[in-house]
Amino acid sequence: MLDTVRSVTTPELIEVQLHPAGLLPRSLAWLVDAGIRLGIIIMASQILLILGNFGQGILLLLYFGLEWFYPVLFEVLGSGASPGKRALGLTVVNADGTPVGWGPSLTRNLLRTADFLPFLYAIGIISILFDKEFRRLGDIVGGTLVIYRDPTGKLPAIAQLDPIAPNLPLDRATQRALVAYAERAALLTTARLEELASLVPHLARSESGPQGMARLIGLANYLIGRRT
Amino acid sequence: MKQELFEQLHNAEWKLFETWLATSPTRKKRKKDAPPPPPSFPAAELPHRYRMLCQHLALARDRDYSLALVAYLHRLVQAGHDRLYGVPAGFAMRALRYAAGGFAADVRANRWWVLAATLLLFGPALLMMVAIRYQPDLAYLVVSPEQVAHFEAMYNHTGDTIVAREASTDVAMFGFYIFNNVSISFRCFAGGITAGLMSAFALIFNGLLFGVVESRLALAGLGHNFYSFVIGHAGFELGAITLSGAAGLRLGMAVVVPGRRTRREALRETASSLIGMVCGLAAMLVIAALIEAFWSPLRLDYTLKLIVGSILCLMPIAYFIFAGRDHGA
Numbered sequence: 001m002l003d004t005v006r007s008v009t010t011p012e013l014i015e016v017q018l019h020p021a022g023l024l025p026r027s028l029a030w031l032v033d034a035g036i037r038l039g040i041i042i043m044a045s046q047i048l049l050i051l052g053n054f055g056q057g058i059l060l061l062l063y064f065g066l067e068w069f070y071p072v073l074f075e076v077l078g079s080g081a082s083p084g085k086r087a088l089g090l091t092v093v094n095a096d097g098t099p100v101g102w103g104p105s106l107t108r109n110l111l112r113t114a115d116f117l118p119f120l121y122a123i124g125i126i127s128i129l130f131d132k133e134f135r136r137l138g139d140i141v142g143g144t145l146v147i148y149r150d151p152t153g154k155l156p157a158i159a160q161l162d163p164i165a166p167n168l169p170l171d172r173a174t175q176r177a178l179v180a181y182a183e184r185a186a187l188l189t190t191a192r193l194e195e196l197a198s199l200v201p202h203l204a205r206s207e208s209g210p211q212g213m214a215r216l217i218g219l220a221n222y223l224i225g226r227r228t
Numbered sequence: 229m230k231q232e233l234f235e236q237l238h239n240a241e242w243k244l245f246e247t248w249l250a251t252s253p254t255r256k257k258r259k260k261d262a263p264p265p266p267p268s269f270p271a272a273e274l275p276h277r278y279r280m281l282c283q284h285l286a287l288a289r290d291r292d293y294s295l296a297l298v299a300y301l302h303r304l305v306q307a308g309h310d311r312l313y314g315v316p317a318g319f320a321m322r323a324l325r326y327a328a329g330g331f332a333a334d335v336r337a338n339r340w341w342v343l344a345a346t347l348l349l350f351g352p353a354l355l356m357m358v359a360i361r362y363q364p365d366l367a368y369l370v371v372s373p374e375q376v377a378h379f380e381a382m383y384n385h386t387g388d389t390i391v392a393r394e395a396s397t398d399v400a401m402f403g404f405y406i407f408n409n410v411s412i413s414f415r416c417f418a419g420g421i422t423a424g425l426m427s428a429f430a431l432i433f434n435g436l437l438f439g440v441v442e443s444r445l446a447l448a449g450l451g452h453n454f455y456s457f458v459i460g461h462a463g464f465e466l467g468a469i470t471l472s473g474a475a476g477l478r479l480g481m482a483v484v485v486p487g488r489r490t491r492r493e494a495l496r497e498t499a500s501s502l503i504g505m506v507c508g509l510a511a512m513l514v515i516a517a518l519i520e521a522f523w524s525p526l527r528l529d530y531t532l533k534l535i536v537g538s539i540l541c542l543m544p545i546a547y548f549i550f551a552g553r554d555h556g557a
Contacts, residue, residue, distance in 0.1 A: 013280040017302065052398040054399045057398075057404070059403065061402075061403045064403075064411065067411070068411070079310070098313040099310050102319065103503045106507070111499075113414065113419065140495060142499065147308075155296075180295050183295070208253045225233050
């Protein structure tokens with residue numbers, strides 16, 4: 001399979017699909033996080049270094065905390081994503097799709113040391129490139145996945161048109177394609193919609209242009225159960 | 229049933245679930261001025277409503293309802309799944325229970341690994357201590373002459389003041405010890421994934437270094453200063469380094485000999501049984517850093533420091549032998 005979807009069956013016997021995220025978005029997320037951490041350190045050092053030795057000690061503690069526990073705290077308490085991951089719509093979950101807990105999160109972040117070797121995450125990058133689900137060593141050992149999570153799914157709305165009963169039997173795939181076409185109508189330009197309609201003359205009844213498009217949406221209206 | 233009717237029948241339930249997800253916070257909000265709006269249904273109804281959604285998703289998939297509807301229900305199910313199977317509460321309680329005995333039980337369960345790490349750390353140390361007393365130049369195999377001079381200067385103080393340095397320096401050193409030692413131990417554990425080689429190297433190198441420092445200072449006649457400084461935190465610090473080495477070695481063994489599991493599965497299981505111990509040893513290093521920064525530099529009477537130091541040194545050993553015998557019973 002070329003698709004990078006991992007299907008997980010929950011205890012309710014429903015399949016949940018996880019979409020693992022690849023190297024590029026993860027690298028970008030890391031860069032964002034690195035920038036945030038650097039910013040915190042620079043700002044804190046401006047204040048703390050005035051305090052002399054005492055401030056230096058606090059600064060080292062802060063640096064230590066940011067280096068090891070910054071991702072862990074965000075992953076466990078911030079619903080699975082550090083600010084960088086959030087910016088790119090990524091989330092860390094267990095391999096079975098459940099939110100990540102303290103143990104796995106700590107493991108995957110401690111193993112960053114191993115992934116970082118010999119320089120700049122070389123081993124981690126190789127591991128991500130070779131793994132089917134884009135996991136670095138820390139993910140493998142911690143049993144975690146970095147996935148896309150899109151929280152903006154809206155209930156679909158199909159434009160109200162007079163429903164048209166199909167004049168020939170339609171198989172399941174065709175029905176599904178028709179409804180998907182009508183659902184996405186709002187996202188596509190009229191020219192593109194008409195072009196798509198002209199690709200299925202047997203459904204559009206060779207009606208070209210706006211009529212073909214309207215006929216397809218009318219069919220979709222019929223298929224989802226609208227009747228005049 | 230057609231999709232349109234299906235949506236009309238259940239739309240209200242889905243919307244209710246959606247608003248519940250948006251309004252009911254995962255944990256207590258910090259803001260005090262604005263009380264959160266009451267959730268659209270009591271939390272006790274979550275499992276029931278979530279299973280209902282699962283059923284709707286299954287129906288939508290089976291009846292070939294549109295992709296967007298399936299995606300919408302899938303998102304709701306996923307969010308409900310996250311809420312239902314989220315992080316278990318009571319983190320502080322679990323940590324406390326672990327400290328009260330689980331940690332010691334874990335260490336005893338891994339005693340052969342701890343023994344192996346102990347040999348790798350203290351074997352080279354003892355070897356160096358004996359060897360350098362006969363041939364002091366052997367020290368330069370491990371460290372440079374400048375470093376030896378630096379060590380000797382560090383412990384070469386005369387006992388005229390009680391405190392070795394200002395209080396603010398203590399805090400600076402505390403930060404440094406935490407940063408340095410805990411990072412080393414974390415790396416020692418994570419490095420175990422290289423078939424245990426990096427962990428073994430860290431143990432042997434630190435053992436050799438310790439042996440060199442001890443024997444060169446003893447030869448330079450600074451033994452008293454050295455022992456009175458290190459004995460207080462030695463138990464916690466060396467114990468924690470040994471444990472991190474043991475954890476690393478065991479992780480490495482999961483790579484080399486995974487047994488009747490895939491390597492990934494072996495690594496995952498081993499790591500999840502070790503992560504508690506790694507947290508425990510990090511806590512030990514924090515205690516060690518406290519002692520090292522605030523007690524060890526005090527220049528008190530040599531016998532007093534030895535007595536208190538020995539007690540501190542024996543504390544972790546006693547803990548590992550006696551604590552948590554009934555843990556998990």
